[in-house]
Amino acid sequence: HATREAVDYQRATGGMEAFDNAVAAGVSRELTEAVVALVRGSEGAAIALDWAPAAGTPAGCPARPEPVAFSPGDLPALRRAGARYLRDEPAVAVRITGAVVRLRRSGPRGAGIVRLRVLAGAEVPHVRIELDEEAYRIAGQAHLVGLPVRVEGRLESRGGFRRLTGASQVVPVQVDDEERDRLMKSLQENVDFFEEACTGE
Template sequence: MTHRPTDEPLRPARPHPADTPWDGPPPEPADVDPAVLAALLHRHGWQRRGGAPGRYGRWTPPGPGRGGTSLLVPETRAFPDSDDLLGEALLALTRSGTPSAREVLLALAVPSDEIHWSRDVPAGPGDTTTWTVEEGMRTAARAVLLAAALATRARAGYFGARHRRAATASLENVLVGPAPGGRHLTAFVPVAPGRPLSVRLHQALHATREAVDYRRATGGMDAFDSAVESGVSHELTEALVSLVRGTEGARIAVEWAPAAGIPAGCAAPAEPVEFTPGDLPALREAGVRYLQAEPSVPVRITGAVVRLRRSGPRGAGTVRLRVLAGAEIPHVRIALDEEAYRIAGHAHLVGLPVRVHGRLESRGGFRRLTGAGPVIPVQVDDAERDRLVKALQEDLDFFEEACGGD
């Protein structure tokens, strides 16, 4: 049986369809708040150029040569023609070839917080950048999002394999826009259920900035210790190092969905948080500090034995469990004496999970259990046993490894 390694890079978020034609009907005017539409137009570069104050505004799209196209957007629904004007504006957006028009329509359809990354990188011929620069931007941005998702599950200086499966799953609905030139990237985090991720990222970025400033001003690392409560971690500092390395500076901004308002305790508007190459020593030092300081965790784990290995037909060996309960990790490796190894092997053969207690070691990413206690088979219902036995039959590596093969 093979499993996706937990340290494998996170797969890309789903592309945001902002660069494809809008092929659906316009939103219903009754479902659109005029103030939200105006806020989205402003966010995406549209310019208000007059209009009757207190009644409607005239908006033109960003970019040169757009003066002939405009939208009349009512400011309120207080006038008889407000719905008509709103409907005409929405219809005009669906027919517009401007990418920002599609982004506005998508933001109306799925209210989302927007996270913007930007980097100052040297330009190549024709203002281009290399493939690796653009890929580096996406990789670093994904790592930043994953660190924030981990921090919504728990507060820790170092997560390792803990909570990674749930954090990765929480990014399934995040959309990502195009990243031309490897300098800018935007992620769209739906308010439901992604607002906690956006809030945690906002708080963690500001706490990181304050801790770096404190380190550079005083030489002390105490601010990084307290910043853990705001979501700062080894994973976040490493992601920021990847984002800034090789650039002249990088910025991250969180913009709240107008339809959902500003979360309690967050800034309005949220200013970008900037990091420069001069911040890298402090970020690296904090990452090492978090890695070394996170303690081992006492746990009692229930899991299915998916792999057994020992050097000969007798003696101690190592087993790998697929964790079913007791710890927020997908798999754990345990060194067992001969008797415990034999019990684990029999449980595997008959399709029973086992329960064992010990300490989940931070070294190696919380993937190893030390000081393991007795291995106890756990009774399960027939349906669960059949599923585990089927998994055993699919595990072609087991028979060689159980017999002492390499």
């Protein structure tokens, strides 16, 4: 309901501050983008919530919350809110485990850019990381043998791209055989990216 109320406030007053206050109720960039995806190209969408029978109704919540409806007229407010959340999102310290899916650097030596498919540690699908030469070598070797890496840093959002800055503690992580096979398949699917990284093109 906080998203609906914030949209109503924005449409009535033009102000975006209700979206700031709605963060405490769980409204986020991801939620606004999800609602936009549901409503775009339709006449509207109603979102209903049912509690899992095993968990029961949380304290202070209605047993059957009323559905919340959104219409195409709500899209501008939702898009502005999503852009605002993205712009104002603070950097957070994280420890991410991810599969190396892309390696790139300008020459055969030196620092390079690595893209990870995030497996754990952050609720984002991919991150880009600039690594020094030694960390880049570790990431490349892990990629070759089909192992993910663990890395610490600050997760930032710039222009819609997720970056990990101040990366440190880059180490390969052991995984079970099934996960390793899946990661090796990913390596084969991304072999062009790896060849670019090796040749420095």
